Amino acid sequence: MARLGVGIGWRPEIADAVERLPGLDWVEVVAENICPDHLPDSLVRLRERGVRVVPHGVSLGIGGADRPDPAKLAALGERAVALGAPLxxxxxxxxxxxxxxxxxxxxxxxxxxxDALDVLCENVRIAQDALPVPLALENIAALFSWPDEELTEGQFLTEVVERTGVRLLIDVANLHTNRVNRGEDPAAVLDAIPLEALAYVHVAGGVEKGGVWHDTHAHPVPPVVLDLLAGLCSRVDPPGVLLERDDDFPPEAELAGELTAIRAVLTAPALPGAAGAPALPAAADVPDVPGAPEAPGAADVPEAPGAADVPGAAGAADVPGAAEAVGVAPDSGSVEAARTRVGLGQAALLSALVAGTPVPEGFDRRRIRVQARALAAKRADVVAKVAPELPGILGGADPYREAFLAYAKGRPMTGGYRRDALDFAEHLLVRNLPADAAARRRLTAWWRERAGVRPPRGVVNWARTLFGRAA
Structure with missing residues (x-):
């Protein structure tokens, strides 16, 4: 298994600082934000220095009811090859x-x-067959639980590994999040999962609001998360540990200090039987507070050899139990039936979260409201990043956010963030907004420049007329 060492998530906002960090072994980049043919100079320089780069996907949705999108798998594979990534x-x-x-x-x-396990395992096999390097899957942070679950987190992760040979990316900050939000014991998860399949570890910060822990990646790593890292290290020597930071970036010295704290945990004498921090009580009654779940970052990297050329880039056969797991799967008919059942449940939940339909039976309604607000807030933040002109046109961050959240209520995103930005602008223009005529002309010009070639609609003709009058 590839030894990675201590690394940090590469983001454009801290690119210069990352290059100066002492003793940096590797970086992780968000795969969707990389263009293999146009890599940032900072990442090129890091790779030339021997710093490894690992692409980290955020949009595949491998746990969804549908089979993985071949185009997304191909894009992920292209980035792995371009980066010379070991996984x-x-x-x-x-x-x-x-x-x-x-x-x-x-x-x-x-x-x-x-059902969900059968679907996930088949999706993982599809992804493994399509990717040129090994795949590792991360446990996520959650604000809510599904009703009528049949497996614990540890059992679920273990079965995925045993049936597919996939590796694990364990996020100890997410273990803490799920302890607070779902009452799950991190030590029980670490005791249950096959740590010989560990690829690397994530460490990140968050914040508690009203009894809910939000995995923001915008706050310092708290001691309780470092304690969980120590508990993991008492069980296994992790191949790599990575610090994630996606927003509210601190001074360079503070980032270096967090990496130093991580190294101190990794080099501390192991305590026999250490199990991490003491369990915290679950949040029983959650108020309606906006959340800020982890947001995608950004990154890029240069050309390199494929997986076969990277020392330590092993396949599924290197994970104990993987060979025995080959072919152990439900028949295709039963998986198709499971996909249908999983799809119905996920559609009902997602519709409640983003389209305002009733919350499915069995879910904690307060938690679902918290998650819905968090999704809307994150959607507003990401649209502002992909279309930074919009807050300026609308008079600042606060007026933009107010207008966007009003637009997003009951209008789910269906085509990605850039499409969402265009649809938001259309929404405003159709309503003769913003009220200021000069701002409206700027928004019309912005929309026309980015709408591109598409079938005319009523708003297109209206905007052309308005723009013509304003010229």
Whole structure:
């Protein structure tokens, strides 16, 4: 298994600081934000220095009811080859449904049921066959639980590994999140899972609001998360540990200090039987507070050899139990039936979260409201990043956010964030907004420049007329 060492998530906002960090072994980049043919100079320089780069996907939705999108798998594989990566990583999550077509814009937990496990395992096999390097899957942070689950987190992760040979990316910050939000014991998860399949570890910060822990990646790593890292290290020598930071980036010295704290945990004498921090009580009654779940970052990297050329880039056969797991799968008919059942449940939940339909029976309604607000807030933040002109046109961050959240209520995202930005602009223009005429002209010009070639609609003709009058 490839030894990675201590690394940090590469983001454009801290690219210069990352290059200066002492003793950096590797970086992780968000796969969707990389163009293999146009890699940032900073990442090129890091690779030339021998710093490894691992692409981390956030949009595959491998836990969804549908089979993985071949185009997304191909794109992930291209990035792995371009980076010379020893592996690629993704999340055990669903992010969209196809019927109806809805996008969450964030990672949502899959139900820990036999149906969902069968679907996930088949999706993992499809992904493994398509990717040129090994795949590792991350446990995610969740604000809510599914009703009527049949497996614990540890059992679910263990079965995925045993049936597919996939590796694990264990996020200890997510273990803490799930302890607070879902009452799950991190030590029990670490005791149950096959740590010989561990690819690497994530460490990140968050914040508690009203009894809910939000995995923000925008706060310092708290001691309780470092304690969980120590508990994991008492069980296994992790091949790699990575610090994630996606927003509110601190000074360079603070980032270096967090990496130093991680190294101190890794080099500390192991305590026999250490199990991490003491268990915290679950949040029983959750108020309606907006959340801020982890957001995608950004990154890029240069050309390199494929998996076969990278020392330590092993396949599924290197994971104990993988050979025995080959072919151990339900028949195709039963998996298809499971896909249908899983798809119906995920569609009902996602519709409640992003389209305002009733919350399915058995879910904690307060938690679902918290998650819905978190998704809307994150959607607003990401649209502002992909279309940074919009807040300026609308008079600042606060007016933009107010207008976007009003637009998003009951209008689910179906075509990605850039499409969402265009649809938001159309929504405003159709309503003769913003009220200021000069701002409206700027928004019209912005929309026309980015709408591209598409079939004319009423709003297109209206905008052309308005723009013509304003010229």
């Amino acid at each position: 690629v990583t993704e999340h055990i999550a669903f992010v969209r449904t196809s019927s109806p077509p809805l996008e969450a814009g964030h990672l949502l937990p899959v139900p820990r049921t036999r």
